[in-house]
Structure formats: structure tokens, C-alpha cells
Amino acid sequence: MGLKDKIEAGEFTILAEMEPPKGVDVSVMLSNAKRVKDGVDAFVIPEMGNAVMRMSSLGGAMVLQNEGLPTVFQVCCRDRNRLAIQGDLLAAHALGINTVMAVIGEDPSFGDHHQARSVNDVDLFELIKAIDRLNQGKDMAGIELAGAPDFLIGSTTEAGAKGKSTEVEMEEMMKRVEAGARFLITSPIFDPSLLDPYKKRIDLRKVAVIPTVMLLKSLGMARYLVRNLPHLHISETIIDRIARAPDKVRECVQIATETVRELKHQGFNGVYLSTLGWENKLPEIIEGI
């Protein structure tokens, strides 16, 4: 069963992040993806996450699709205007990609091309609507398409992020769903209980809420995230566990696996495994689920 069918059927899905290379050597990405292909429903190809220049999501997705691996193409507001976005979407569908995920994109100041000008011609809400409109056979100018795509549309949600108003986030989620999103991927979740207020109020049959499980790579990384990304909640318990563990990497993998198990147990529609370049650790996480 493909990702689209599984999401429609409300089955638990496993999405895995597969960062394309900063360069043209796709061998590592391909071998990492192939190693876990049986345990993953689709590979999400980030569109230059953290505004670091690398192979585009469309390019990376095509590399995997050509090897028979299902992908989720990320389409991003930051780098392209409405012409380019729609053009890429049509190209993606014609080339066999049927799942897209609309994202805003971090500001260029986060990345490695600080002086770049971001585009943001279309905001996230408008982008989701535009994809839905393409599905209905029309572009953003209202002109009829010669053949409409049939994308499963996803996007992001800040549900579970620290410091966010549940009210506002619920509104945002509902707006994205009304615009056409069928699945929403959260910010990294280290404490599943933070999603409780949303779980009570959202109909998981109408929209698949897919929490992100981020693999911590080290004690240093965990502390860095706590210091610099205040919207992420990483408890002292987790920090302590990593600090005390003789094999810290193994402990980090174990934490990720346990988080996935808990989210699955709680009835979420799936997880998005974010390994930030450590895709070679995916097999261990997936095997433990």
C-alpha cells in the first residue's frame, strides 16, 4: 500500500528524512535510502533545510523515484515565486511524484548563503491552496491546465512546540486542512504529552498528524537545541539519560525509538524521522519500533 492509500486509510506511516547531497554525488543518499526502504513508507526530501544550499528537493526526489523509492517532495515559499512553484509541481507530478509537502522555509540568515534574498511571493496557506487548485485543474491565475495533477498534500504544524498558543495553532492547523492539507508534520517532539491538547481537539481521521522524531546525535547537540531552539522541549530526563549513557549514540537512537513507539501507541497517524545527515542510523531506529 502506497503512502497516499495508507494516509487515506488512517494507517500508521513512517516517513524518513533523506537529505540530498551538497553536490552531485548521490551515492550516500541512495545507499542510505535503499537500506531502509522496506521499513519506510516514503522519503521526505527537504528543500534546503535551514537554508543551507544543497540539491533541491525535486532533484533529490527524482533520484530516489528513479530507483523505485517513494518520495515526498517539499515545496517551499522561500526560494521560488508562484511561477516557479507551480512549474516545479507540474514537473514533479509528470515525473511520478504524487505527494508534496508545503513548507515556509527558514530565512536565508540561518543558512550558508546569508546574503540571499528570500522570495516569499506565496505564503504557506496560499501555497497549499495553490496545490489544491492545481489538483482541480487550474493554476493560480485561474487558467485551465492540460491535465491536472493528483497530489496528496501535506504541510507543517507547530503543534507541540513550546511557547505556542494551542488556540492559535489549532486555528492554523484547521486553516491548512481547509486549504487542502491531508497530513501535517509537527516540529520535533521529544515529549509526546505536549501533543495532548491537540489530540483531544483534532479529528485524526480528517487530517493525519505526523509528529517529527528527531535523532539527537550527542549530548552537545541536545544542550545546543535547548539553548538555541527554545520552541523544542527536551527534558532534563533526556539530557541526563544521554549524559549517563556509556554509549551516547546508542542511547540517542534508543530515545528516538522509544518516542516513535509511544507516538504509535497514542494513535498518531505516523512519524517523520529526522536524522539530520545521520540517515545511516535509520535502520536501528526502524528495527526497534
Next chain:
Amino acid sequence: MIVADKKPIEEIIDYVKDYQSILVLGCNECVTVCEVGGKKEVGLLASALRMHFLQQGGEVNIGERTLERQCDHEYLEEIRDNIDHYEAVVSIACGVGVQFTAEKYQTKPVYPGVNTLFMGANEARGVWSERCQGCGQCILAISGGICPVSRCAKRILNGPCGGSTAGKCEISKDIPCGWQLIIDRLKALGRMDDYEKINPIKNWSTERAGGPRKVIREDLKL
């Protein structure tokens, strides 16, 4: 100056149609010079609103006031004593004035009465045109004093592009090609050597792309 243009009266009426008392607030600076938001225009807009509400059979109190500037605390303070006489404000200052008024009077709805357009010059009576986009890193020294960021439709730093024809821009026969202007000017200055130089890719982080900008002058702070 900051150049603005009138908003359609229908749009303004739609913003304020439910209020019983409205202050039309003008500004004596740029919008007065470009004849869209000064004392005279405050009077005209207030009259138009009164006529509209009279025709609708309603009695709406329309106040008029023009401040020296709406982008300075001290002038905005001048309306503190009587702003509560009004349910809403229509500011016909630039977008800065509208926002600063709204920031100062947090519970008072403030609506824009003009569309703020650009930083430009008064070319002729009734004609204003864009000259600066405030990119935060002025390159006029290398372009003969003519700005490719504001005068070239594509904002290219090494022009002209293939769309430049007979000195006009491809987007309209009425718009001069910014790079043709630069070349003509460099020729007149005898500085065509500058045109031969390749301008490096621009740092857009100083422009709006880098987020809302701020200038802090420690030497001036109180």
C-alpha cells in the same frame, strides 16, 4: 520623499462604515508634498465621508486633524487628549504613520487612507517617480548616480538585459531602461570604464530580505 497615492473612497468607507465617530488624521510631511495626505486632503476626505454618511441617513462625527509628523512620538502625543472622542482613525499618512499611530493608541482601530508606494522624486507637477528602495547598501557610486535596484525592473546589477530596446524597458514602452540611463550617464561623465566592471552579487541581507530593519545610533540615544 515617501510617495503615496489615494485609496479609492469606497475602500475607506468599507473600513469605517460601522463607526459613529471617525478621526481623519493627516501628516504635514511627505504626503503633504505629494498632495495625498496633508491638511487639504484631510478636509477633502472628511467631506467625502460626511456626504456618504449623510446620504446613508446616518449621523457620523468626522473629526479632522493634521499632525506635523505621524512618525514621531512627540507629534502623535498631540492627539492623546481627544483621540477617545473617536471610535476609529483613518490615517492618510504613509504606512509608517498609520502603524506608529496604531502602536501608540493600542485600543484604537487605525485604517490606512492612502496606498504608500515608494521613495521618489517630484519629476514635474503631478508626477512622482521612484528613485530608491532603501536596499541598505547604496551602490550609486558605481552606477553613475542612477540606481539599478530601483530603476531596473529586474533589479539587475550588470545590465542591461535583452529586454532593453531603444532605451525602453521590456515591461512598458513608457518606462526607460534603468541600465540605458546608467550607460548614458556614465558616458556623459566620461566614466565608461566603470561600466566595464562586473558588479558583484548583491548582499540582500541589508535589504528587506534580512527582516525588519533598525538603526540604533548610540551617540544620539538619551
